[in-house]
Amino acid sequence: xxxxxxxxTPRAWQLTYQSLLPLALLxxxxxxxxxxxxxxxxxxxxxxxxxxxxxSYFAGFENxxxxxxxxxxxxxxxxSVLITxxxxxxxxxxxxxxxxxxxxxxxxxxIWIFFMFVAGNFVPFQILMVPVRDLTLDLGLYNxxxxxxxxxxxxxxxxxxxxxxxxxxxxxxPLIEAARVxxxxxxxxxxxxxxxxxxxxxxxxxVLIFTFIWNDYFWAVVLTQxxxxxxxxxxxxxxxxxxxxxxxxxxxxxxxxxxxxxxMFFLMQKHFIAGLTLGAxx
Amino acid sequence: MHPAIQGLITIVIGVxxxxxxxxxxxxxxxxxxxxxxxxxxxxxxxxANMIRPWLFLFPAIVALGLYLAYPVVETLRLSVTxxxxxxxxxxxxxxxxxxxxxxxxxxxxxxxNMLWLIIVPAFSTAFGLLAAQLTDRxxxxxxxxxxxxxxxxxxxxxxxVIWKLVYDTRPEGQDQIGILNAFWVAMGGDPQxxxxxPYLNSILLMIVLIWIQTGFAMVIxxxxxRGIPEETIEAAIVDGANPFQIFFKIxxxxxxxxxxxxxxxxxxxxxxxxxIVFAMTNGQWQTQVLANYMYDKLFRANDWGVGSASxxxxxxLVTPILVWNVxxxxxxxx
Numbered sequence: 319x320x321x322x323x324x325x326x327t328p329r330a331w332q333l334t335y336q337s338l339l340p341l342a343l344l345x346x347x348x349x350x351x352x353x354x355x356x357x358x359x360x361x362x363x364x365x366x367x368x369x370x371x372x373x374s375y376f377a378g379f380e381n382x383x384x385x386x387x388x389x390x391x392x393x394x395x396x397x398s399v400l401i402t403x404x405x406x407x408x409x410x411x412x413x414x415x416x417x418x419x420x421x422x423x424x425x426x427x428x429i430w431i432f433f434m435f436v437a438g439n440f441v442p443f444q445i446l447m448v449p450v451r452d453l454t455l456d457l458g459l460y461n462x463x464x465x466x467x468x469x470x471x472x473x474x475x476x477x478x479x480x481x482x483x484x485x486x487x488x489x490x491x492p493l494i495e496a497a498r499v500x501x502x503x504x505x506x507x508x509x510x511x512x513x514x515x516x517x518x519x520x521x522x523x524x525v526l527i528f529t530f531i532w533n534d535y536f537w538a539v540v541l542t543q544x545x546x547x548x549x550x551x552x553x554x555x556x557x558x559x560x561x562x563x564x565x566x567x568x569x570x571x572x573x574x575x576x577x578x579x580x581x582m583f584f585l586m587q588k589h590f591i592a593g594l595t596l597g598a599x600x
Numbered sequence: 601m602h603p604a605i606q607g608l609i610t611i612v613i614g615v616x617x618x619x620x621x622x623x624x625x626x627x628x629x630x631x632x633x634x635x636x637x638x639x640x641x642x643x644x645x646x647x648a649n650m651i652r653p654w655l656f657l658f659p660a661i662v663a664l665g666l667y668l669a670y671p672v673v674e675t676l677r678l679s680v681t682x683x684x685x686x687x688x689x690x691x692x693x694x695x696x697x698x699x700x701x702x703x704x705x706x707x708x709x710x711x712x713n714m715l716w717l718i719i720v721p722a723f724s725t726a727f728g729l730l731a732a733q734l735t736d737r738x739x740x741x742x743x744x745x746x747x748x749x750x751x752x753x754x755x756x757x758x759x760x761v762i763w764k765l766v767y768d769t770r771p772e773g774q775d776q777i778g779i780l781n782a783f784w785v786a787m788g789g790d791p792q793x794x795x796x797x798p799y800l801n802s803i804l805l806m807i808v809l810i811w812i813q814t815g816f817a818m819v820i821x822x823x824x825x826r827g828i829p830e831e832t833i834e835a836a837i838v839d840g841a842n843p844f845q846i847f848f849k850i851x852x853x854x855x856x857x858x859x860x861x862x863x864x865x866x867x868x869x870x871x872x873x874x875x876i877v878f879a880m881t882n883g884q885w886q887t888q889v890l891a892n893y894m895y896d897k898l899f900r901a902n903d904w905g906v907g908s909a910s911x912x913x914x915x916x917l918v919t920p921i922l923v924w925n926v927x928x929x930x931x932x933x934x
Binding site: 335336339343346347348349350352353356399400403404407408411412413415416418419420423425428429431432433434435436437438440441442443444445446447448449450452453463464468469471472473475476479503504505508529532533534535536551552554555558565568569572575576579580582583584587590591594595 | 607610611614615618619622623626627630649650652653654655656657659660661663664666667668670671672674675678734735738744746747748749750751752753754755756757758761762763765766777779811816819820823868871872874875878879891894895898904907908911912914915918921922925926929930
């Protein structure tokens with residue numbers, strides 16, 4: 319069997335392997351662990367400078383309580399939810415339709431439309447900044463969540479369509495032909511035959527888009543300002559500016575801001591990795 | 601009204617609208633425009649099927665045209681114009697580009713971007729490959745993978761905020777809160793203000809991105825490593841190859857295609873890197889990169905011409921990868 323399970327290799331090698339790897343992993347997580355440690359230390363611990371000692375008492379509830387009840391953090395989180403969820407839904411609907419059209423139908427400009435989506439996938443977002451900002455201002459959507467959602471849906475459509483189209487292409491085509499022969503109308507084929515088969519792709523893509531949008535910062539600062547409509551990525555920077563010297567609060571805020579996508583990742587790990595693999599290896 | 605309820609209503613209307621559009625446009629096509637009965641039934645079915653793909657594509661094409669195609673053209677136009685005070689704009693040819701090329705800050709950004717471009721994809725891919733190979737051999741490999749992958753789920757800004765704490769500095773003699781300085785002082789050094797030391801600070805910023813992207817590389821490469829046919833490796837073992845030879849001469853060549861995909865994907869991320877530099881140094885102390893330079897020009901200097909010109913430069917840098925990808929997609933179709 320290969321690779322040889324590490325349990326079957328010489329003892330010395332086994333020991334170094336089994337001890338070095340956890341050590342490396344610990345180093346890898348050290349920044350996160352440090353922040354987690356700071357976030358449960360009481361304020362008094364920071365005054366004397368004993369940063370690396372164990373907390374003198376567990377102040378987690380106190381610190382996180384202040385983040386949740388004493389700052390704009392809940393609003394930012396709410397905004398993030400209200401921006402991310404509609405975007406994910408919009409992307410799924412749009413891209414399953416376009417993916418279906420490009421994956422199933424053979425028509426003249428199919429390939430050109432497809433290339434357009436491929437190219438759209440690679441356009442650097444900076445090049446869109448000024449016109450999109452102007453457009454959003456003209457539409458009266460500047461500093462609204464709707465403006466951000468609309469743009470995100472449009473911008474992610476390229477990637478999502480590629481994703482869906484490649485997935486639909488891999489479906490057994492005879493299934494669709496059989497339905498056609500039976501005289502099932504096209505929209506029923508889409509709704510009852512293809513859509514149910516696309517479930518794993520939709521799940522994987524949703525998780526992926528969720529993290530993309532939740533973690534977006536650039537468009538959040540370009541298209542919105544203030545706690546009224548900014549998501550948590552932009553919120554964390556204002557939060558940190560507000561509590562500049564209060565490391566315990568800054569740390570707790572960072573953890574709160576990072577938690578939703580990390581939780582999503584751990585809950586949906588399978589879909590997340592499936593999504594990345596499907597999206598990257600074509 | 602509570603914003604959550606408002607949001608919910610918006611979602612319901614949006615979803616309903618989409619499904620309604622999809623259902624009724626198809627019904628309209630099949631029942632009203634080209635009904636599949638009467639004397640022209642056959643021709644009508646053909647016609648309906650010619651139009652149908654466009655029904656599915658229409659919303660996405662409108663969205664892409666409005667938010668993607670139009671802005672690209674508009675930025676190109678802005679990059680060759682100058683705004684006249686009081687409204688309007690005039691054509692100035694390549695004056696914006698000339699001005700940009702004469703600025704040392706731009707060349708600094710270019711140089712840094714090139715450094716990012718070489719270092720980050722190389723290290724992310726190498727670490728990812730290493731991690732994939734090492735974790736495949738232990739029973740708790742999946743746990744290790746999750747840990748390595750976790751930074752990927754954190755936003756760039758969140759990571760930047762966390763790493764800013766790692767690089768933080770306290771005056772000499774005090775306890776150091778930054779991990780890096782804590783180590784440095786423990787080993788007998790003087791505390792450094794890491795982010796203000798040119799060149800080194802750029803590397804320190806790159807480490808943040810490597811930290812994030814390694815997980816991505818690992819996941820993709822690990823899937824590829826598992827896909828290698830066992831026989832090739834067994835044959836190598838029978839022939840007496842040592843583990844290093846197996847890894848570099850048997851495994852790596854077989855997953856080269858995936859390595860290239862991972863490399864280019866990370867390259868694209870790097871070309872657009874903005875959040876990390878913006879949140880950590882804002883381009884000071886010689887850490888400027890193109891995306892942040894552009895943001896500076898647009899929002900601080902309010903110079904739209906030069907800002908757009910630098911956006912075009914980023915676009916040009918991405919173009920080879922874009923062309924290569926379209927080319928590949930095309931080859932696959934034949």
